[in-house]
Amino acid sequence: MHENPRTLTMKPLVSILIPAYNAEKWIAQTLQSAIAQTWPHKEIIVINDGSSDGTAEILRRFGSKEVTVVSTENRGLPAAVNHALRLSQGDYIQELDADDLLAPDKIERQLAALREGDSKRVLLSSPWAPFYYRTRSARFVQNSLCEDLSPVEWLLRKMRDNAHMQNATWLVSRELVEAAGPWDKRLHYDQDGEYFARVVMASERIRFISGTGIFYRINSPLTRISHIGTSNKKKDSLLLSMKLHIQYLRSLEESERVRNACVAYLRNWYYVFYPSRPDAIVELQALAAQLQGRLEPPRLTWKYAWMERMFGLKAAKWAEITLPTFKDSCVRLFDSAMYKLEATHGAPSLGVDALRESAK
Secondary structure, eight states: OOOOHHHHHHOOOEEEEEEESSOTTTHHHHHHHHHTOSOOSEEEEEEEESOOSSHHHHHHTTOSSSEEEEEEOOOOHHHHHHHHHHHOOOSEEEEOOTTOEEOTTHHHHHHHTOOTTOOTTEEEEOOEEEESSOGGGOOOOOOTTSSOBOHHHHHHHHHHHTOOOOGGGOBEEHHHHHHHOSOOTTOSSSHHHHHHHHHHHHSSEEEEOOSOOEEEEOOOGGGOTTOOTTOHHHHHHHHHHHHHHHHHHHHHOOSHHHHHHHHHHHHHHHHHHTTTOHHHHHHHHHHHHHTTOOOOOOOOOHHHHHHHHHHOHHHHHHHHHHHHHHHHHHHHHHHHHHHHHHHHTTOOSOOHHHHHHHHO
């Protein structure tokens, strides 16, 4: 392990926080990736958020001096993370979903990127690679957020480009955690997006560390917390998060480019509410008008627009929603079969080399 002089003398404690709800299928792998971190000075806190499957039994096998397991009644993701934060003692916080994986040197490399004279308001980011079952085939996501940025530029790009940075990519100082405040328990969708927008807003700058990162597991659409479907509770949560995002960005800079980015952000998510939520549509249109923009009815992508002319709008919309899900299921089934086949032949379980190659 290679450490710079700063980490040798300070040895900050890193708290790895894992909220778990009905996570029996993957929680063991996730914990193994946390335990295997090459940064030695760490604590791991798992909150079993009222799981009704075998999660608790699996977690009991991991309880140790380094791994603390706390079981609570089911109160939702924000409450679970907030509980873990209250229990944590770390100088830095690493949050990790119960089905995702950390590259072994993720924390070490991020801490090594700190420079002499850096304040605790420097926010550390890293790459993320989506995968189904096999991490060896995972490839790094390249978007406009994958570089050193100021807080205003980071939020502007996220909203303008509809860019995503998975929540486990961050390594956050205790000072930034306290400045950002707790996770918002009102939210049932985009909880992490809203929270880390506040962390970004409280930071001095974002430093992007390539060559390591996290593996983001893509679960079945119907079981993902990010799946909205027809849930009005999640739509209401998304609407609140969108309004908060716009408020945060405009508090950092009030300009034409910021207003344009906010309107683009509204357009990116307008389809979720159109036409099923006329109340939200009115609110979003009024917000766009305040930003000197306007929202047009969402159009089908070019892949499905021709279907509208031949089969009608209803059929085209059905195809736009259903066919990608069907394709996703086929790819998932293939990857699952290959994962099981490779496991019988002792293939590597964590594709760190693949992640590094794709990050170049």
